[in-house]
Amino acid sequence: MPRNKKPRRTPRWMGRLTFVALLLGAVFTLSYGTGAHIAVRYLNPPFGAWWNSNEFAILECAVAALGMLIGIRIGARLVNDAALKSRSMVAAVIVSALVLPIVGRIGAQIARFKFTSGASANGMLIDRFGYDTGMFLDKLLAAGVYSIKIAMFALPVGMILFGLAIAIFMTSEPARDTAAATSK
């Protein structure tokens, strides 16, 4: 007997894109936080140099893409109509890809701002784990928080790009008319 499969809530391509953004974001955040370019340089000096000079830009773009994709996915969950949803998702992803460098750059600039009411974890980590481990963990934590902040600012951008696509497609579709009923 054929199994009754539920329709997928998110298309497979969207799942893959999110996975790639998540993977790149995690790898480059860890690499930046731990200074892993030194290990890459040791194995392959030219590639290590390239890695070192580009890891920050890749990190910014990957986490901004992740934030926007999550925003688009959240937006898509709130829309019921399958055809409208999938058209809007495609349009929003294309526009997101075009604005990705700008969103990544601005997100990174905002993420560098100090939290006016923020406390530093540096002292606590050094107290608990000793100087070397504490400093290492502090840098890793800072890289993680930095990435999360960029993604947090990119999320509403993705969501609203999806919203704009919905608005555009909504107007392009003719409304079913009740004129016949009223003119009788």
Added chain:
Amino acid sequence: MLTLRFLVLFIHIVAVIVALGGSLFSTFALAPVLAAELDAPARLRVFRRIVRRLGVIVLTSLAVLAVTGILNVLFLGGVSILLAIKLILVIVVIGLALYQYGTIGVQIWRAPGPGPEVAELQARFRRVGLTVGSLVLLIVYLSIGLTRGSGAIVASIR
């Protein structure tokens, strides 16, 4: 007086007025008049047109708010807990607006004709609209604290 920062803040505030004003007008002025003056099929027809136009207006002004809001943060040069709370509320508002127009609105304009289901959808559309309006008012209140009071990122506009 005429700096880029002022211009961006001006557009930000105009977008709030457009988003909130349109929703308030349709809920408290237009909808009651439609209900009193038109029969069910004509009311539905007009309501459908309004849902679509208002959807475009509200979603576009939310997009303008997001873009100018991010530029505002760049000009201010700081982030606070208040701004983080505002950002979370903005995400909730965008989500609710998407549900209001992308799900309930679409169902209303695809409905074959007037009936109890459509009336229920219209009522739900208004309820969600009122929730969005109230949250936007709350965001406006929080926003005043971004540059004033103890939660201020900077004391005032330079």
